[in-house]
Amino acid sequence: MKTAGTYHVPVLLHESIDGLDIKADGIYVDVTFGGGGHSREIIHRLGPNGHLFSFDQDADAEQNVLEPEQADGTTAGPRRFVDDDRFTFVRSNFRYLRNWMRYYGIEHIDGLLADLGVSSHHFDDESRGFSFRFDAPLDMRMNKRGGATAADLVNNNTEEQLADIFYLYGELRNARRIAAALVKARSVKPIATTHDFMEAVEPLFHREREKKDMAKLFQALRIAVNHEMTALRQMLLAATDLLAPGGRLSVITYHSLEDRIVKNIMRSGNPEGKVTQDFFGKISSPYRLVNNKVIVPTPDEQERNPRSRSAKLRIAERQ
Numbered sequence: 001m002k003t004a005g006t007y008h009v010p011v012l013l014h015e016s017i018d019g020l021d022i023k024a025d026g027i028y029v030d031v032t033f034g035g036g037g038h039s040r041e042i043i044h045r046l047g048p049n050g051h052l053f054s055f056d057q058d059a060d061a062e063q064n065v066l067e068p069e070q071a072d073g074t075t076a077g078p079r080r081f082v083d084d085d086r087f088t089f090v091r092s093n094f095r096y097l098r099n100w101m102r103y104y105g106i107e108h109i110d111g112l113l114a115d116l117g118v119s120s121h122h123f124d125d126e127s128r129g130f131s132f133r134f135d136a137p138l139d140m141r142m143n144k145r146g147g148a149t150a151a152d153l154v155n156n157n158t159e160e161q162l163a164d165i166f167y168l169y170g171e172l173r174n175a176r177r178i179a180a181a182l183v184k185a186r187s188v189k190p191i192a193t194t195h196d197f198m199e200a201v202e203p204l205f206h207r208e209r210e211k212k213d214m215a216k217l218f219q220a221l222r223i224a225v226n227h228e229m230t231a232l233r234q235m236l237l238a239a240t241d242l243l244a245p246g247g248r249l250s251v252i253t254y255h256s257l258e259d260r261i262v263k264n265i266m267r268s269g270n271p272e273g274k275v276t277q278d279f280f281g282k283i284s285s286p287y288r289l290v291n292n293k294v295i296v297p298t299p300d301e302q303e304r305n306p307r308s309r310s311a312k313l314r315i316a317e318r319q
Helices: 012-019 037-043 060-067 093-102 121-125 149-158 161-171 175-188 192-206 207-226 228-242 256-268 301-303 306-310
Strands: 026-029 051-055 067-070 078-080 087-090 107-117 245-251 287-289 311-319
Touching: 012 037, 012 107, 012 121, 012 175, 012 245, 037 051, 037 107, 037 228, 051 093, 051 121, 093 228, 107 228, 149 161, 149 175, 149 207, 161 175, 161 207, 175 192, 192 207, 207 228, 228 256, 245 256, 256 287, 301 306
Parallel strands: 026 051, 026 107, 051 087, 107 245
Antiparallel strands: 067 078, 245 311, 287 311
């Protein structure tokens, strides 16, 4: 069984938490709890009057709120992830950040951390359909409680809708050919598994780029299923409103689509990157960039944790 320690190895752990410049009595939000690695480090830096809210919509992640007393799991039973009142777990998509903070009576926060993308746990779980390494139901939902699955999209969307998904979210040049192949395949039988999906599109990929392009294809479908770009925009806009002056936004991205949105927010205050200037031509933004150049993992971390190889950390301070 995967424990919180093996569920997901936190990327850029110290760099991202250092970037929050944590105040002992501050209020912080980790919108991507996952295995709890980043949350645990934030808690360690808080004083008795600080508080951390951690979000995750995945029931598997919620199980990590309970962890064994010992690292080897030999004790009789689980204990709270944090055995005090400084920690609140919110099982919800982070797009509802504003609503939940209002629910808990929080008007301002001192920092927000987001480790975007998919955890290693999801790729390694054969039953979730996130990886083309396993033959599994074509699901890809982060929240298994409801919503359309990847199979639903592949079997019910129009050819044009599918082509848009693969082009916009996977940046695949042959998106239209891929969509046409899927429509043809589903006319014979429904596409229900990752194997069905790959069988329909594999002839369109060159062998030397097959794995890379297949990863982009799966990424595109996952983003569409979970409405990831919309959720990211909504969360970042809410964070901008909630952050107190001097509050920090620390975000780790893994692909160009989400990184572009984060960069735009930090530089202009909006996801589209529309810049406004004052009378003197100075760019008006709610943020001050803490690191003008993105922070990337060290070669040692990339060797230890392959997932970190595409990671980029951006940090900004609310003005």
